[in-house]
Amino acid sequence: DAGVIQSPRHEVTEMGQEVTLRCKPISGHNSLFWYRQTMMRGLELLIYFNNNVPIDDSGMPEDRFSAKMPNASFSTLKIQPSEPRDSAVYFCASSEQGSQLYEQYFGPGTRLTVT
Amino acid sequence: AQSVTQLDSQVPVFEEAPVELRCNYSSSVSVYLFWYVQYPNQGLQLLLKYLSGSTLVKGINGFEAEFNKSQTSFHLRKPSVHISDTAEYFCAVRTNAGKSTFGDGTTLTVKP
Numbered sequence: 001d002a003g004v005i006q007s008p009r010h011e012v013t014e015m016g017q018e019v020t021l022r023c024k025p026i027s028g029h030n031s032l033f034w035y036r037q038t039m040m041r042g043l044e045l046l047i048y049f050n051n052n053v054p055i056d057d058s059g060m061p062e063d064r065f066s067a068k069m070p071n072a073s074f075s076t077l078k079i080q081p082s083e084p085r086d087s088a089v090y091f092c093a094s095s096e097q098g099s100q101l102y103e104q105y106f107g108p109g110t111r112l113t114v115t
Numbered sequence: 116a117q118s119v120t121q122l123d124s125q126v127p128v129f130e131e132a133p134v135e136l137r138c139n140y141s142s143s144v145s146v147y148l149f150w151y152v153q154y155p156n157q158g159l160q161l162l163l164k165y166l167s168g169s170t171l172v173k174g175i176n177g178f179e180a181e182f183n184k185s186q187t188s189f190h191l192r193k194p195s196v197h198i199s200d201t202a203e204y205f206c207a208v209r210t211n212a213g214k215s216t217f218g219d220g221t222t223l224t225v226k227p
Contacts, residue, residue, distance in 0.1 A: 103164055
């Protein structure tokens with residue numbers, strides 16, 4: 001298996017632009033997680049899905065952030081409009097069968113820079 | 116709600132020395148415990164996990180951790196570290212509801 005795939009790996013954009021991050025979970029996994037990692041805040045859970053349904057989005061910082069999972073093999077995290085403080089590495093992770101017993105497999109991350 | 120505290124933000128050690136990375140947690144419900152490692156410019160990888168049973172858990176790369184319920188700790192240990200162990204290490208807890216909480220990370224630097 002190719003593991004969790006994220007694209008793009010790097011994104012540089014200007015403040016005010018829309019940013020869309022993409023994630024393909026491991027086949028057969030039906031839980032998907034979006035995290036943000038910064039030096040100041042560490043690793044933060046933004047939102048997670050079970051069976052394509054958002055379960056907990058309490059970590060989404062504000063209305064500028066939205067996430068979707070239209071099917072079991074694809075998810076997006078959108079920021080509109082982007083701001084410099086959104087600069088971070090965004091990780092997507094997936095786990096098997098939606099069970100709390102199974103570890104998460106992380107993608108390589110998308111490094112977002114908003115200027 | 117649950118929280119995770121990694122007591123050391125940076126741990127420098129010499130090669131072949133033993134190391135312990137400390138993790139304490141708090142939770143009002145039962146949790147499952149994990150240690151992840153993050154190498155530079157990479158995502159997190161699972162080192163080991165505690166779900167139930169024996170409180171001493173062995174993971175990859177010679178790491179092990181011991182779950183101590185009374186002290187609500189899950190410290191990570193390795194008897195002899197290598198240069199290649201230099202990375203950031205994250206302790207995490209996960210509830211039955213599936214929500215994970217990560218600690219702030221400990222940067223392990225192994226010096227020759």
